[in-house]
Amino acid sequence: MVDGLARIKQDPEPHKTNKVRSVLKLLYKKRWAYYFIAPATILFCIFTVIPVIRSFILAFQEFRLMGNVWVGLDNFKYVLTDPVFHKAMRNTALYTVIMVPQGVLKALVLASILRNLPEAMQTFFRGAYYLPGVASAVVISMVWKWIYDPNFGLFNLILGKFGFGPYPWLTSPKTSLTSIMLMGILTAPGYYIILYLAAMKKIPRELYEVADIDGATPFSKWWNVTLPLLKPTTLYITITSIIGSFQIFTSAYVMTQGGPGYSTMTVVYLIYNTAFRDFEFGLASAQAIVLAAIIVFISIFNFRAFSTDVQY
Amino acid sequence: MRRACWMLVLVLLIGSLAVSFGSICAASKWTGTIQVWDFPRPEAAAEWELQAFKEFEELHPGVKIEYTKLTWAGGNEKLDVAVAAGQPPDICGSGLRLPYVLQGALEPIDDFLTPEDLKDFHEGSLNAVKLNGKYWGWPWYNTLYVMYLNADIFNERGVPLPKNGEWTWDEFLSAMQKLTFDRDGDGKIDVYGFGFTFQPTYLQPFGFIYAEGGRILDIDKNEFILDRPEAVDGIQRLYDMVWKHKCALPGAGGLTTTDVNNAFLNTRSIAAFVDTTGIISSFAAHNEKIEKGEIEGEKINLVTAQYPKSKSGQPIAAGPGVGSWAVFKQKDPAKREVVMELAKFITRGEGQKVVVPLIGVFPSRKSAGNVWAGDKNLEHIVPAVEYAVYPPMHPNWQKIDEKIMRELQLAILNEKTIDAALKEAKRQMERLLNY
Incomplete structure (x- = not known):
């Protein structure tokens, strides 16, 4: 004891x-x-x-060459009241709201069309759509900058033949963000097409056979069988697209430097400028944390709204 | 006789004292190695630099100069890291950075500036290295903007070129209006008189804003003054050229400097624009390539001019900055003296006379004389050097510049009134001016 x-x-x-x-x-x-x-x-x-x-x-410090200084929440206060950050956030949100749905829809429609093609054709189009994704975003942005060039640009050249233009694609605040979005809209989402095609191949044939027996039309099969069973893939694509869209940087950097004015200023480009041009690493960290928080919040919302227990 | 003997003794005594004092002074001069960093210069100018270092070594036995050539790509970062690590060079060409001044990494040069130096340097050159009442670098050369004119378009429209590159605002505006025309008769304007843009770090249009005394900041009061009538007048002139007189390339606020250069050199859709003197060589290279058949196109018939003069007839000049040599903090006062001597040696008027034309810029010292005498493009720009206005020496200048430019872009694009743009710029300045 x-x-x-x-x-x-x-x-x-x-x-x-x-x-x-x-x-x-x-x-x-x-x-x-x-x-x-x-x-x-x-x-x-x-x-x-x-x-x-x-x-x-x-994020809680002011960066100085000879040693950082603690500033508490000052950086966050500045970020949350800074009109430029607000503008950048609005631009980024608008870009995301337009680009994500069209990107997901485009990938879904193109993958659905490709799925019904013979295997060789499918392989060809998969490669054709995926290939631009291999090229550097900088190179693609530079090519598009030339396409939009006010003096020698392809668009103004073609439109000029029909007596239109020249249009200030990137040089007017009214059109600059739209022009950057147009670049994204006219580019095929090769990676997402491949993801959708792979997911479609996993859907059991029996489900379509049952639908055939029930006399379902091709659209009805797509709507009632394919679409619901692609929900996990759609969720994945949506979330990664949202994250990607919120991090839009290259096109703003290469094509417009965020201008004219702040018309194409995006959050990541602003963070880049704050950190690597202004050397305000503390403020840039606070901006990055706010952006990360927004992305996490939206991702959680997406998971809650679209998550599914589809098994097949 | 006796008196003469005494006098001789006295003279000898004073003489020997002076000699021994001189030799004591000479002996106290510091000897050792001076670390010199500089950014790349044109080949001939770089050679001149090396020769100057050699001459300095010969003049100062026991002093050795170790030269490191930085790159434009990573030089700034290398310098930042070296300063942060407490291992900067002793002296650096184009090494004057405002954060270094504020962090106490640089030596002020005031104690080494003689009254002759102060008289010899152009006022604008000295102001460009002045912060908080002290000078932080030895001005070496002034980079200036000039107006480039396409003489062929002037001839095509029968518009006389400005005599000696000088014109008043009315003469300039009238010329630009006459140079705006529909060349192919399709009812659309093909050629505009003037092309400009507001882009961060490119201060080309500011010559028009400085004309009647407009300035961006009052550096002594640390105040934003671009919203004062004399500055607004200049912005209004630029705005009117686009929207009222319609003689400037449309979309001016949203263009890049590359767009404007292309419009002048490649599409020939503007007759005049402003850029640094440094690009004269690229126009010469363009003409040479056409002559040799390496590229297709027409040679450009280039003429340069000053900005339009102020109402009082004063020449106007603006520039992106002043090249200078900055001396980093020295622990040893004797070494500090020798390093300052080196900086002064490199930036002396005699030296500038030789090296400044090799860089394609203008001297910071009056004693260098007119280095462009006889040069058809730059000779008539020289009188304006004295009046040159450079970006204000403010630690947050880069950020201030960006915010102002973006607001001016919106004003020139007619997205905001000039007043609203300047009010917003002023609001954004509040944080940046307090450092």
């Missing part, structure tokens, strides 16, 4: 100790697995986790 009491005194939380011991035992038992994931984890920590933590800390 005395021994027992002494043991309790020595080890006030025996359950906790046992738990730690069992975790250590498990770690030892699976040590090879941890050895194998260690390089990737270390790299992930060095190049992702640490910079993210550092950026979070920076």
Whole structure:
């Protein structure tokens, strides 16, 4: 009894100790697995986790060459009251609202059309649609900048033949953001088409056969069978498109530098300017955190609204 | 005789004292290595620099110069990192950065500027390196904007070129109106008199705003003054050229400088525009390529002019900045003196006379004389150098510039009134002016 009491005194939380011991035992038992994931984890920590933590800390500081200064919530206060950030957020949101639905719809329609083509044709179109995705966004933006050029641009050249124009595609605040969106609209979403095609191939044929027996029309089959069963893929594509759209940068940087005025200023371009032109890394970190919070909020909303337990 | 002997002794004594004092002074001069960094210069100018360093070493036995050539691509970052790490060079060409001044990384040059120096430097050159009442770099050269005119279009329309590159605002406006025309008779304007744009870091149109005394900031009071009548008048002139007189390239506020350059050089759809003197060589190269048949097109018949003069007849000049040599903080006062001497040596008038034309710019010292005498494009620009206005020396200048330019873009595009644009610019300045 005395021994027992002494043991309790020595080890006030025996359950906790046992738990730690069992975790250590498990770690030892699976040590090879941890050895194998260690390089990737270390790299992930060095190049992702640490910079993210550092950026979070920076958001509460003012960056100075000779040492940072703590400023509390000042950076966030500035970001939330800055009209330029508001404008950039409005532009980015408008871009997302237009580009995401049309992108998802375009990928879905094109994949649905391709699916009914012979295999060789499918392969050809998959390659054709995917190929532009391999090219650098900078190169694509530069090509489009030339297409929109007020002096030698392809669009104004063609329209000029019919007596129209020249139009200030990128040089007027009224048309600049629309022109950037038009570039996205006229570009095929090759990656998403491939995702949809792969998802469509996974849908069991029996479901279509049953629909045939019921006398369903092709549109009815697409609407009632294909579309619902593509919901997980649509959710994935929607969320990744939203994230991508919120991070729009290259076209604004290469084609318009956010102008004229602030008409094509996007949040990520503003963050870039704040950080790498103005060297206000603290403010840029606060802007990035606000953007990340918005993306996380929208993603959670999407998951709640569209998540499904479709199994097939 | 006795008196003469005493006098001789006294003279010898004073003489020997002076000699020994001189040798003491000479001996106290610092010896060692000076780290010199500079950004790339045209080949001939870079050679001149190396020769100047060699001469300085010869004049200062025991002093060695270690030269590092930075790159335009990564030079700024290298310098930033070196300063942040407390390991900057001793002296750097184009190394004057406002954050360095504020962080105490640079030496003020005031104590080393003689009254002769102060008289010799152009006022604008000195002002461009002045912050908080002190000078932070040795001005080396002035970069100026000039107006480029396509003489062929002037001839085509029978418009006389400005005599000696000088004109009044009325003469300029009248010329630009006559140079705006429908060349192919389709009812649409093909050629506009003038082309300009408001783009961050490109201050070309500001010559019109400076004309009647308009300025962006009052640096001494740390105040935004672009909304004052004399500045608004200049902005209004530019706006009117687009919307009232319709003699400037449409969409001016939204164009890039590349668009304007293309309109002048390639599509020949403008007769005049403003850019730095540095691009004269690219026009010469364009003509040479056409002559050799390397590219197709027409040679450009180029003439340069000043901005239109002010109402009082004063020449107007504006520039993107002044090239200078900045001396970084020195612990050893003796070394500081030698490094300052080196900076002064590189930027001396005699040197500028040789090197400044090699860079294609204008001297910062009057003693360099008219380095462009006899040059058909730049000789008549020289008198304006004295009046040149440069971007204000403000630590947040880059941000101030960007905000102002974006607002002016909207004003010139008629998206906002000039008044509304300037009010918004002023509001945004509040945070930036307080540093």
